[in-house]
């Protein structure tokens with residue numbers, strides 16, 4: 001049921017002018033996510049770049065109601081909103097938690113796992129910029145191998161990225177989808193769909209970050225696309241346990257024409273100290289994941 | 300009709316939450332608090348209480364759920380002890396900073412390492428500066444009455460209230476409790492009507508980043524900065540003293556039980572030796588006072604009900620004729636003295652009262668402290684105080700030194 005560009009909600013919920021950096025992948029994705037979520041939504045967000053995007057008291061750049069919460073508490077904050085709204089008879093409001101990778105993979109994972117296990121009726125969105133960006137690009141468990149961060153400044157990150165999507169799949173939740181700001185309509189459709197489904201929905205957006213990744217702000221969409229072309233990031237949905245590729249990843253899977261990883265790596269300063277050995281390990285890591293996905297799609 | 304039933308402190312707390320018709324409960328098990336939430340689970344699953352119960356995976360999440368549910372306008376309840384309370388620390392600040400009327404029971408228990416499940420008050424004392432109102436109970440009747448009053452207080456001053464009582468000593472001990480009837484509680488505590496709440500209809504951004512200075516909003520109004528918000532929280536807690544008293548007086552009118560003061564007194568009219576403390580240790584002190592009086596020693600007890608806001612004036616008034624002061628407490632501010640002792644001294648500063656004061660650190664991690672031992676300690680102190688060198692001392696009671 002892909003909607004076309006003419007069907008996209010015309011209303012803007014992110015006002016022009018916000019505090020995110022130039023070329024921020026999060027801003028692009030957020031604009032379309034909010035258009036899809038539209039009215040009858042309450043957001044809750046932890047400490048992150050998104051807090052900054054929302055603006056400084058007493059003004060805000062976002063017109064959807066929002067409750068800021070502490071870094072570790074995002075999913076519990078959403079659960080509290082759901083419980084409070086249910087108890088006061090307001091069951092038509094969609095509760096949406098929007099957290100960074102640090103707030104999802106690391107400090108927020110406990111509350112998220114708890115809320116998902118309880119089947120809390122909410123959407124959890126992880127926008128993954130692959131590091132603690134708000135505090136100045138430190139390593140998180142979502143940072144890919146070989147990346148320089150301010151806490152892996154010489155040796156680069158030595159471990160592979162954590163597979164958060166697999167962790168969420170293991171929770172047997174209602175809906176999982178991955179999206180990218182390079183494909184705003186795909187992103188929009190998935191958020192529209194997520195809003196219609198009840199139960200726990202988990203969305204992950206791969207958001208390039210010019211200062212944190214080291215590339216010119218004008219290249220955000222290009223980088224986001226290359227992530228998909230190389231299979232570093234894969235567009236898919238899991239609905240009622242059924243996996244399926246979507247969008248560009250679907251045709252890559254059909255045609256088997258993924259680009260080599262180097263095309264993605266060479267454009268980002270964060271990988272400039274990556275060794276040849278790391279590159280081949282990273283490539284292997286991606287290939288293995290890709291094959292896992294192919295198997296799931298065939299199952 | 301009110302009914303008198305024999306019950307534990309934890310049952311009293313759960314019944315109180317039910318009588319207050321709390322709408323959202325979120326809690327996590329920890330001894331000695333657990334039976335409160337077990338009882339509430341029974342109430343909720345049997346349909347006796349209509350509420351959302353969120354069985355969270357941690358205390359951090361329990362307090363978070365209370366915060367968010369309260370933000371959208373629900374009346375909320377939680378309870379915890381010891382490490383659970385410490386684990387909530389970040390969220391305690393967040394609840395108070397958000398000015399939400401969350402009510403929580405803290406069943407006081409010692410804090411590790413090493414592990415202790417037994418009673419002292421180090422847990423709640425360690426949360427003193429989080430912006431919560433702290434009320435201490437001395438028996439199970441006070442637990443049920445204080446929880447009910449706590450909602451009135453919280454919802455009037457927009458600050459969270461912690462109802463503290465001693466683990467096992469009260470939580471697991473059966474006592475007769477007069478349970479007010481639903482109509483009485485309903486007339487005392489109407490349904491919660493928040494002055495502001497978050498809803499999908501009214502976009503706003505609650506608790507965003509704030510800078511040190513004041514800033515204008517889009518309508519050109521100069522809004523509070525961080526300092527102003529903190530000042531208002533401080534003002535709310537200062538104001539809470541009068542609210543606690545007036546709520547207590549209204550409650551007294553309905554139930555006949557006296558809650559008209561921030562303190563309670565025992566044989567203080569002619570007392571020269573005044574013992575103070577919070578919770579069950581102060582109750583124990585009343586027995587010691589009876590023994591002292593049998594020997595003609597004019598002793599009395601001033602029990603502290605409200606620890607935050609601290610009843611400065613009431614304490615000045617209650618202690619003004621003291622010739623000797625004994626502060627008993629189940630906590631320690633390491634590197635100094637008992638926290639209550641410091642606060643009492645601070646309250647007396649500048650009043651001209653210069654009575655000798657002995658601070659007893661007692662009952663940590665559940666170490667028994669009997670009335671007889673308090674009696675003996677007071678006798679020793681009185682002897683000791685005659686010497687100029689022993690006017691101000693911290694003494695660990697029942698402890699090998």
Ligand SMILES: Cc1ncc(C[n+]2csc(CCOP(=O)(O)OP(=O)(O)O)c2C)c(N)n1
Pocket residue numbers: 047048049050071072099100101102103104129131132133134135140
């Ligand atoms: C308990 C706690 N620890 C640390 C911080 C500091 N902190 C604020 S935002 C942030 C990084 C957030 O990273 P992520 O969730 O990935 O979001 P991003 O900033 O990258 O968008 C950190 C470490 C905090 N606010 N709270």
Ligand code: SF4
Pocket residue numbers: 019020021022023024025026027049129133134208209210211212
């Ligand atoms: S640091 Fe990166 S994620 Fe954060 S606002 Fe800037 S571009 Fe966006």
Ligand SMILES: [Mg+2]
Pocket residue numbers: 100101102127128129130131132133
């Ligand atoms: Mg991040």
